Amino acid sequence: MDLMILNLVILVYLLATLYLGYRGWKATKDSEGYMVAGRKTHPYIMAMSYGATFISTSAIVGFGGTAAKFGMGLLWLTFLNIFVGIFIAFVIYGKATRKMGHNLNAMTFPELLGRRFESRFIQVASGLVIFLGMPLYASVVLIGAARFLETTLAINFDLALLVYSVIIAAYVIWGGLRGVMYTDAMQGTIMFLGMAVLLFETYSRLGGVTLAHQALTNMAPLVPADLAAMGHTGWTSMPVLGSPWWWTLVSTIVLGVGIGVLAMPQLVVRFMTVKSNRELNRGVLVGGIFILMMTGVAFAVGALSNVFFLNTRGMIATAVESNVDSIIPVYINATMPEWFIYVFMLTLLAAAMSTSSSQFHTQGTAIGRDIYETLTGQKGGRSILLTRIGVSTAVIMAVILGYYLPGNVIARGTAVFFGLCAAAFLPMYTLGLFWRRTTRAGASAGLIGGTLVTVFMYLFVHKAESAPLGIAKMVLGRDVLITQMPWPVVDPMLIALPISLVLTVLVSLITRPPPERHLDLCFRGMKKG
Amino acid sequence: MLGIDDPLIWGVYILCILSMILCVVYGLINWNRGEEAEVQEIAEEEAWEEEEEKMQSEELGL
Structure with missing residues (x-):
């Protein structure tokens, strides 16, 4: 470690951040109202800020490490990230959400749902799902940052987590919530350049694209026996169809995270703050390139790290580092010049911060605005206090979880929260936007059904969670309810999302349609849906 | 292809790049579309931003 360079x-990084933060703050303060400044916001900055919130240490460190274990099959997730997470999200969901959000004057995701269905229950229950579910995701983002600190600065993980959490708490409380778009854009730009260098370095070290892939293909016989028994066939081929490995890759990692992104509360809110459809149109261009460079590069490089470790240390990545969450940090530290490692570290921390702050803010508003204000009808003073308490509680919960969660957890923890959001929110959110006939009862049924089935599956059916949680063992005397394959490895979302969708549609059809007047308000300026 | 034997892997490798190109083309074609100037919408946004601003500054105690 070279302290001077570090x-x-x-110093340079902080000065640049301060300068850009000041510029962003000044730009909004000087103009006549926030809106004008917003209209001038460059779409590059808007899309980069969305990207920086979407992509965190979880995607690069957690899922990159997972790619080192699973191989390039993870690129299916990159495909969904771009096609679903950017294209469909911006073009279809983004535009409709923006319009309806404005029509209903909604500030948070639960509020949008609550007002669309004129239901306090939906707003409160959605707030609760977010407040109780999100700490896991927030925690794994913290862990990703701490793992990088641990490896780069050679400090203890617990210390790294504590240091990072103190910084993040200060950042959130100090005012990171104002959507510091300029700094987000700078972080995004550095991430972009960093990943480009990483991609170029990796391929050129390994002799070019085809040779590098060929070397990885040739490593197939080196797959450890225990993984091969679960269906792992190599790093450039899909797992055996229907094997536990295949189900985990396809149902949990690819579909769970790839689809769940549509219903992420902290990302949906971004659409409601976008100034016009033009920004969304332009954002698609920037976002598509950005996401490919983030997850595409992280997954390809993660898989290829096996070749590098084989050439230099004679073993595969998971043999060098058994905790997949540490593989990307170890790889970058082993391959990149020192100054770049520090830049990359700060960038990852910054990326984690933009994600963490929006997560904590979302949890805080879930308590203050969605739960307290909705239940009591009171605004102002106490609800603000509760929001603050909510934010602090969220930070503390995430940190405590960070200490207790085991290794190899980042990708899984992310997938659990994405899956929960998909099952609980996606059907009523989608139908609420595009199907006028969706009723309050239908939406409630989908929300309750999706959430309960997800929780039940995690506790009693999906082995990766039910075994460590131990509740199934306590109640049933065994780890899972159904031992027959493939049930223990089918991701809960795959069952809960369809159930939630069917419930929403069926119950909507048998209940009275919402009043026309309310629907006209919701859908004002939108095509008849 | 590309040193990868499994078509499901080299296929998705190319699919990722194609979907990125789709995003780029869509963005270029619609670069200037969708900028509303409706009076009602601007008023709406103004009110919305004001409340957002107020809420955030209250929350942060600024």
Whole structure:
């Protein structure tokens, strides 16, 4: 570790952040109202800020490490990230959400749902699902940052987690919530350049694209026996169809995260703050390139790290580092020049911060606005206090979880929360936007059904969670309810989402349609749906 | 292809790049579309931003 270089990099980085933060703040303060400044916001900055919230240490460190274990099959997730997470999200969901959000004057995701269905229950229950479910996701983002600190600075993980959490708490409380778009864009730009260098370096070290892939293909016989028994066939081929490995890759990692992104509360809110459809149209261009460079590169490089570790240390990545959450940090530290490692570290921390702050803010508003205000009808003073308490509680919960969660957890923890959001919110959110006939009862049924089935599956059916949680063992005397394959490895979302969808549609059809007047308000300025 | 034997892997490798190109083309074609100037919408946004601004500054105690 070269302290001189490290300090220099940190100093330059902080100065640039401060300058851009000041510029962003000034730009909004000087203009006539927030809106004008917003209209001038460059679509590059808007899309980068969406990207920086979407992509965190979880995607790069957690899922990159997972790619080192599973191989390039993870690129299916990159495909969904771009096609669903950017294209469909911006073009179809983004535009409709923006319009309806404005029509209903909604500030949070639960509020949008609550007002669309004129239901306090939906707003409160959605707030609760977010407040109780999100700490896991928030925690794994913290862990991703701490793992990188641990490896780069050679400090203890617990210390790294504590240091990072103190910084993040200060950042959130100090004012990271104002959507510091300029700094987000800078973080995004550095991430982009960093990943480009990483991609170029990796391929050129390994002799070019085809040779690098060929070397990885040739490593198939080196798959450890225990993984091969579960269906792992190599790093450039899909797992055996229907094997436990295949179900985990396809149902949990690819579909769970790839589809769940549509119903992520902290991302949906971004659409409601976008100024016009033009920004969304332009954002598609920037976002598509950005996401490919983030997850595409992280997954390809993660898989290829096996070749690098084989050439230099004679073993595969998971043999070098058994905790997949540490593989990307170890790889970058082993391959990149020192100054770049520090830049990359700060960028990852910044990326984690933009994600963490929006997560904590979302949890805080879930308590203050969605639960307290909705239940009591009171605004102002106490609800603000509760929001603050909510934010602090969320930070503390995430940190405590960070200490207790085991290794290899980042990708899984992310997938659990994405899956929960998909099952609980996606059907009523989608139908609420595009199907006028959706009723309050239908939406409630989908929300309750999706949430309960998800929780039940995690506790009693999906082995990866039910075994460590131990509740199934306590109640049933065994780890899972159904031992027959493939049930223990089918991701809960795959069952809960269809159930939630069917419930929403069926119950909507048998209940009275919502009043026309309310629907006209919701859908004002939108095509008849 | 590309040093990868499994078509499901080299296929998705190319699919990722194609979907990125789709995003780029869509963005270019619609670069200037969708900028509303409706009076009602601007008023709506103004009110919305004001409340958002107020809420955030209250929350942060600024």
